[in-house]
Amino acid sequence: MAPGLDLIFLLELAIIGLLAGGLLSLIALGFVLIYKGTGVVNFAMGEFMMLGAYFFYTANVMWGWPVMLALPAALAAVGVAAAVVERSVLRPLAGQPVISILMATIGLASVGHGLVEAVWGGENYEMPQLLPRKPFLIGELLIPGQAVWSFLLAATLIAALTLYFRFSRTGIAMRAAASDPITAVALGIDVRHTQRLTWIFAGLVGAVAGIVAAATTSLSPALGGVALGVLAVIILGGLDSIAGAIVAGLIVGVISSLTAGTLGGKVRDIVPYVAVLAILLIRPYGLFGTRQIERL
Amino acid sequence: MRGKQSFASILWNPSRAEMSEPLLHVQDLSLSFGGIRALDAVSFAAQPGRITAVIGPNGAGKTSLFNAISGFYRPQRGSVWFDGADITGVPAHRRAAMGLARTFQNVALFRGMTVLDNIKLGGHNRLQAGPLAALWYRGRAQREEMALREQIEREVIDFLEIDHIRHQPVAGLAYGLQKRVELARALAMQPKVLMLDEPVAGMNREETEDMARFILDLQEERGLTVLLIEHDMGMVMDISDHVVVLNFGQVIAQGTPAQVRAHPEVIRAYLGEQAVPVAA
Numbered sequence: 001m002a003p004g005l006d007l008i009f010l011l012e013l014a015i016i017g018l019l020a021g022g023l024l025s026l027i028a029l030g031f032v033l034i035y036k037g038t039g040v041v042n043f044a045m046g047e048f049m050m051l052g053a054y055f056f057y058t059a060n061v062m063w064g065w066p067v068m069l070a071l072p073a074a075l076a077a078v079g080v081a082a083a084v085v086e087r088s089v090l091r092p093l094a095g096q097p098v099i100s101i102l103m104a105t106i107g108l109a110s111v112g113h114g115l116v117e118a119v120w121g122g123e124n125y126e127m128p129q130l131l132p133r134k135p136f137l138i139g140e141l142l143i144p145g146q147a148v149w150s151f152l153l154a155a156t157l158i159a160a161l162t163l164y165f166r167f168s169r170t171g172i173a174m175r176a177a178a179s180d181p182i183t184a185v186a187l188g189i190d191v192r193h194t195q196r197l198t199w200i201f202a203g204l205v206g207a208v209a210g211i212v213a214a215a216t217t218s219l220s221p222a223l224g225g226v227a228l229g230v231l232a233v234i235i236l237g238g239l240d241s242i243a244g245a246i247v248a249g250l251i252v253g254v255i256s257s258l259t260a261g262t263l264g265g266k267v268r269d270i271v272p273y274v275a276v277l278a279i280l281l282i283r284p285y286g287l288f289g290t291r292q293i294e295r296l
Numbered sequence: 297m298r299g300k301q302s303f304a305s306i307l308w309n310p311s312r313a314e315m316s317e318p319l320l321h322v323q324d325l326s327l328s329f330g331g332i333r334a335l336d337a338v339s340f341a342a343q344p345g346r347i348t349a350v351i352g353p354n355g356a357g358k359t360s361l362f363n364a365i366s367g368f369y370r371p372q373r374g375s376v377w378f379d380g381a382d383i384t385g386v387p388a389h390r391r392a393a394m395g396l397a398r399t400f401q402n403v404a405l406f407r408g409m410t411v412l413d414n415i416k417l418g419g420h421n422r423l424q425a426g427p428l429a430a431l432w433y434r435g436r437a438q439r440e441e442m443a444l445r446e447q448i449e450r451e452v453i454d455f456l457e458i459d460h461i462r463h464q465p466v467a468g469l470a471y472g473l474q475k476r477v478e479l480a481r482a483l484a485m486q487p488k489v490l491m492l493d494e495p496v497a498g499m500n501r502e503e504t505e506d507m508a509r510f511i512l513d514l515q516e517e518r519g520l521t522v523l524l525i526e527h528d529m530g531m532v533m534d535i536s537d538h539v540v541v542l543n544f545g546q547v548i549a550q551g552t553p554a555q556v557r558a559h560p561e562v563i564r565a566y567l568g569e570q571a572v573p574v575a576a
Contacts, residue, residue: 169437172409172413173420175406176406176409176417179407179408182400183405184389185388185389186368186392186397186400187418187420187485188393188420188421189389191389
């Protein structure tokens with residue numbers, strides 16, 4: 001049986017890709033949160049993932065803390081790191097040209113990456129299994145357990161965040177501050193506080209994605225690179241659209257899985273970018289992004 | 297439009313009977329942008345329970361004055377006093393929380409949200425529950441939310457006659473209604489002073505009259521202190537107790553509508569040098 005020609009095999013690849021796309025969507029959501037909330041493209045998203053995973057590894061494996069303690073501790077540490085980054089790097093740059101802020105987040109990414117290598121070294125670590133491995137058998141399809149559980153986790157988090165922004169007081173205030181900071185201030189909303197919260201939320205989202213991604217593969221400084229791949233997803237979805245981030249994450253997950261399974265892993269790394277390029281030619285503002293109409 | 301005030305409302309609102317401390321006053325306020333003096337030693341006071349209007353030709357510094365009072369601009373000199381305290385150094389969002397509400401010249405509603413969400417944002421300050429409150433929503437957050445909702449329904453939505461549109465997205469509303477929703481949001485802040493930047497700009501006759509009626513009702517029934525910028529002279533003269541005239545960043549006259557209308561400086565500012573009657 002030639003692999004890639006078998007319909008069942010293709011279906012399996014597509015489903016696994018779709019499930020893996022959940023995590024990509026979660027990472028994409030981290031980018032979109034910060035872009036919508038503060039107008040910044042945060043290139044250091046991957047470093048939040050790395051920090052989360054390394055903190056968790058340190059607490060759980062090196063110090064022997066139980067998962068139930070190590071997980072909240074790692075998340076809290078990344079939350080604090082995100083707040084510090086917002087306060088010390090982004091806030092002083094408020095009002096500066098977009099390109100300066102962009103360079104600052106690229107710099108942050110390098111610093112974060114360097115710090116991780118300096119502290120933990122460049123080697124691969126074996127992460128503890130956090131998600132059940134028991135595969136699911138649907139008819140003839142064999143779906144790895146970890147893929148299913150990581151998808152469910154990502155979906156739950158995305159749903160929770162979406163509801164939070166839609167209905168909670170703070171969530172609505174954050175949306176207000178994001179869409180019109182001046183008016184928000186006039187209503188008594190502390191915009192600096194909502195921006196700090198936005199960074200903390202994005203940091204937490206990144207940390208969860210990083211921990212899960214590391215637990216399903218392995219832990220190395222290369223982990224941060226996943227986020228850069230997701231940046232393609234973001235552009236595909238439109239930087240200001242949560243729905244776009246979700247859908248694009250799933251699409252890229254499926255495309256990657258199909259090409260990796262049929263054409264090989266090397267090609268997989270290219271195909272999403274080709275797809276992005278093609279879509280950008282047709283819709284420069286992304287699949288779901290807001291089209292900018294200039295009034296003359 | 298003035299007049300016909302009930303005896304009860306005089307009793308109910310003591311600030312009417314006796315002239316007390318001004319609720320808001322600015323002293324010697326100066327603000328420049330580079331070489332341009334937007335405000336030059338501006339001083340005036342808004343008496344509690346009164347409607348004070350700021351008028352002046354375009355570019356006179358009216359909106360700059362509003363921005364300095366609400367904390368968006370930092371004046372180089374002078375001070376802003378509110379409710380007995382010097383608030384010159386207080387950040388804008390805290391001033392809003394202290395009871396200084398304002399609207400903007402252009403409609404500044406959150407377009408992706410419904411009328412009710414927009415209005416509820418005005419009550420944001422009065423909710424104590426923190427960002428995680430949604431997780432244990434049954435507790436304090438929910439009680440606060442219910443109380444706020446009830447107060448908004450009674451004192452804001454019914455009062456401004458916008459109950460029929462409360463669940464509609466604001467983006468599709470007629471202009472006059474959008475301005476009304478903006479006023480509603482400011483009222484949800486339960487302000488001590490309501491600052492309105494051109495509340496009837498761009499409105500038709502009917503919408504203007506509605507808005508003037510709401511502003512008067514707020515003052516007469518609730519004793520609210522109002523500070524407004526307006527170009528519609530008919531409305532300003534009808535509803536204001538006190539008028540402050542700005543020109544090139546300076547106060548050139550202030551007083552009752554009748555006093556201001558007859559002031560030669562005001563006539564000159566509005567109509568030009570030639571128009572000053574020789575007899576005056």
